Amino acid sequence: GLFTAGCGSTSTSSDAGKTGADKVYVVGTDASYAPFESMNGEKIEGFDMDVLSAAADAGGFKVQFQNTPWDGIFLTLKNNDRDIVASAVTITDDRKKELDFSDPYFEATQMIVSKKGAELKTLAELKDKKIAVQNGTTGDDVVTKMLGKDSPNIKRFENMPLALLELKNGGVDAAVGDNGVVLEYTKNNGAGDFVTAVDSSFEKEYYGFAVKKGNTDLQTKINDGLKKIKANGKLDEINAKYGFK
Ligand code: ARG
Incomplete structure (x- = not known):
């Protein structure tokens, strides 16, 4: 199942899971996935970082990215090691049983x-x-x-x-x-x-930002931000930067 694969936590922050005005949400990503997330020296960068950072700015919250192995990445939400997983994650019915997702922000296959x-x-x-x-x-x-x-x-x-x-x-x-x-x-x-x-049987997939099941507060914040950057052209701008339509 989703939560059985496992590496130990690699969190370097004790912030995840906490709340409050100064809260910086800890975002897990497997940063070996260019152009969506990759390491540039110490810095994690890519399409997902641009989108989530822009949504955070627009939605009035703060994020900080942490490189996190894909195996067990969803467990880090359950464990409160990470608040958000931004890792080109496809929204699937299976995953929705264990996690909550933001609105979709990218179509893939x-x-x-x-x-x-x-x-x-x-x-x-x-x-x-x-x-x-x-x-x-x-x-x-x-x-x-x-x-x-x-x-x-x-x-x-x-x-x-x-x-x-x-x-x-x-x-x-x-x-x-x-x-x-x-x-x-x-x-x-x-x-x-x-x-x-692309095989004709391959379905459209949609990337979403994952949060811990039941964390509707954060899910709503992310969605508010996403709505704003969809409406004001910022998401289009980021897509264009990466050569996506
Ligand atoms: N979209 C695929 C999925 O959700 C692959 C995502 C892998 N992401 C990564 N950063 N390695 O299963």
């Missing part, structure tokens, strides 16, 4: 990436192939749904760069992951060496 020459363009074509995914993601979900949880053909990695490196090194035939991250990777790693495709 899964994408298959293979090496030029292999040309694996559909989910069906991946049937007898080795596939790399990031453990516990919606990319993992689509592949697991087809091949079963225990398929030896699914190689699960703790972060997306490791999954993509495995493809590059020839350890797998394909990787499946969020379109924005796959395209950022191929762009920076010799786009001509890779083929990318």
Whole structure:
């Protein structure tokens, strides 16, 4: 389940979970997911940081980002180690049982990436192939749904760069992951060496900011901010900065 994967807490702040006027909300993110979140030296930056920071400004609250492993990232909400998870998280019915989400702020889909020459363009074509995914993601979900949880053909990695490196090194035939991250990777790693495709069965996914189940106060704050930056053009501006429509 969602809360069984686990690493210990990596929180460096005792602030999470507290309330009050000076409250700085602690935001967990797996910052190995460019262009949505990545490390630039000590600084965490990316689309999600821009959107949430802008929503926080507009909504009158403060945030501080903490690099957090994806495995167990939702547990940090439950444990009050983090107040918000901003990590290109797809809003799913499964997750909604355990977490609350803000309104959606980005539309995505899964994408298959293979090496030029292999040309694996559909989910069906991946049937007898080795596939790399990031453990516990919606990319993992689509592949697991087809091949079963225990398929030896699914190689699960703790972060997306490791999954993509495995493809590059020839350890797998394909990787499946969020379109924005796959395209950022191929762009920076010799786009001509890779083929990318979206299977017709891949559904639209929407990213939302996750909060602890029942934290409607914070959920409302985030949504108020999001509404403002959707209305005043700020979200469009951030999308344009990253080349998103
Ligand atoms: N959107 C996908 C999901 O929610 C992948 C998110 C992974 N995010 C990350 N920062 N590694 O399952």
